[in-house]
Amino acid sequence: MTSELLKGLNQHLTLEFRAAHEYLAMAIWLAEHDLPGFAKWMTQQSSDERMHAQRIIDHLVERDQKVKLPAVAAPPMDWKSAEALCTHVLKNEQDVTASINNLYAMAEKAKDRPATIMLQWFVNEQMEEEAAARAVLGRIRLAGNTGVGLLMIDQELAGGTMPGMPAEPADTAGN
Numbered sequence: 001m002t003s004e005l006l007k008g009l010n011q012h013l014t015l016e017f018r019a020a021h022e023y024l025a026m027a028i029w030l031a032e033h034d035l036p037g038f039a040k041w042m043t044q045q046s047s048d049e050r051m052h053a054q055r056i057i058d059h060l061v062e063r064d065q066k067v068k069l070p071a072v073a074a075p076p077m078d079w080k081s082a083e084a085l086c087t088h089v090l091k092n093e094q095d096v097t098a099s100i101n102n103l104y105a106m107a108e109k110a111k112d113r114p115a116t117i118m119l120q121w122f123v124n125e126q127m128e129e130e131a132a133a134r135a136v137l138g139r140i141r142l143a144g145n146t147g148v149g150l151l152m153i154d155q156e157l158a159g160g161t162m163p164g165m166p167a168e169p170a171d172t173a174g175n
């Protein structure tokens with residue numbers, strides 16, 4: 001593996017751990033604000049993010065490359081609204097997508113096939129993650145950020161019946 005790609009993959013771990021930490025903090029805030037469906041969704045997202053970091057770690061360990069675990073900053077614990085929170089989720093996912101695309105290009109340039117294949121999984125995953133965040137945000141904007149509208153979306157999320165969102169945890173296969 002090129003030193004550039006190794007550095008890039010280690011740096012990417014920061015984004016996955018940051019997302020895991022932030023989504024857990026969001027799940028706590030959502031539970032505190034009587035939105036258990038939203039909280040369930042974010043708890044699942046948080047553990048997905050840790051699993052994403054683990055995938056990269058496993059790849060590096062398997063190839064006898066040095067893993068450097070990053071420090072993770074304390075996440076925000078307060079949000080103006082569920083809409084503000086979901087807007088941040090989408091922004092986060094877009095940042096992760098940009099980093100994955102960058103790593104993919106690096107792996108391709110280096111003709112590193114194992115890394116390219118490993119990153120291909122992330123390319124698909126990010127498409128689903130962005131779609132899910134956009135679906136929730138779209139519902140909030142349609143139904144309203146408070147009261148009955150929000151309750152309705154919360155119930156959809158609790159039951160896993162949100163239209164436009166991948167059915168269950170996107171990554172059930174092979175992790």
Ligand SMILES: [Fe+2]
Nearest residue numbers: 016049052096
């Ligand atoms: Fe992720």
Ligand SMILES: [Fe+2]
Nearest residue numbers: 019049093129
């Ligand atoms: Fe994600």
